[in-house]
Amino acid sequence: EAQVTQNPRYLITVTGKKLTVTCSQNMNHEYMSWYRQDPGLGLRQIYYSMNVEVTDKGDVPEGYKVSRKEKRNFPLILESPSPNQTSLYFCASSPSSGGATGELFFGEGSRLTVL
Amino acid sequence: GQSLEQPSEVTAVEGAIVQINCTYQTSGFYGLSWYQQHDGGAPTFLSYNALDGLEETGRFSSFLSRSDSYGYLLLQELQMKDSASYFCAVPNTGGFKTIFGAGTRLFVKA
Numbered sequence: 001e002a003q004v005t006q007n008p009r010y011l012i013t014v015t016g017k018k019l020t021v022t023c024s025q026n027m028n029h030e031y032m033s034w035y036r037q038d039p040g041l042g043l044r045q046i047y048y049s050m051n052v053e054v055t056d057k058g059d060v061p062e063g064y065k066v067s068r069k070e071k072r073n074f075p076l077i078l079e080s081p082s083p084n085q086t087s088l089y090f091c092a093s094s095p096s097s098g099g100a101t102g103e104l105f106f107g108e109g110s111r112l113t114v115l
Numbered sequence: 116g117q118s119l120e121q122p123s124e125v126t127a128v129e130g131a132i133v134q135i136n137c138t139y140q141t142s143g144f145y146g147l148s149w150y151q152q153h154d155g156g157a158p159t160f161l162s163y164n165a166l167d168g169l170e171e172t173g174r175f176s177s178f179l180s181r182s183d184s185y186g187y188l189l190l191q192e193l194q195m196k197d198s199a200s201y202f203c204a205v206p207n208t209g210g211f212k213t214i215f216g217a218g219t220r221l222f223v224k225a
Contacts, residue, residue, distance in 0.1 A: 107157060
């Protein structure tokens with residue numbers, strides 16, 4: 001089954017404790033991206049990757065890091081989480097950049113709480 | 116700046132037709148997408164308009180007018196299961212960034 005898988009789905013952590021949210025897709029997609037969703041703000045892009053070893057900032061990259069060492073994986077790293085990073089996070093992928101088809105395939109989401 | 120505007124809430128009755136509007140302002144335009152998101156779920160793709168006009172997919176249709184920087188999602192024969200949030204989105208900056216609207220919450224009443 002074609003899917004985007006995120007882990008963990010739920011996480012409660014404390015300020016400053018490094019964490020990684022994993023994202024994996026099995027569709028051989030070139031493009032992957034991370035979004036955060038907060039009430040009333042819709043989805044805001046954190047980072048995206050056009051292909052292996054090619055990443056760039058989205059609109060809200062502060063406090064986050066990413067890497068793309070393999071085509072299928074695109075982990076989101078919070079080196080020193082803070083309470084304002086409490087949010088619902090979505091990973092998404094697409095065969096090419098979103099401009100080509102407009103279609104993004106989303107993972108089920110990871111709800112992160114930073115105390 | 117780059118932005119999308121859509122109504123925050125819409126309420127309609129089962130069996131009716133509802134239209135969710137979206138106006139956008141972007142630097143470079145490739146097309147307008149629509150996504151549906153149920154509570155606790157992930158956004159799922161509904162449609163994409165790259166050219167002006169109406170695209171129909173079953174009970175859902177999407178319209179785009181590039182000259183007006185405007186589009187809408189039309190939902191016909193509303194069902195209770197259509198109660199969800201609907202987001203318009205545009206890719207820009209070479210198509211690598213996707214900007215989403217804040218979402219329209221649709222309530223379908225019996």
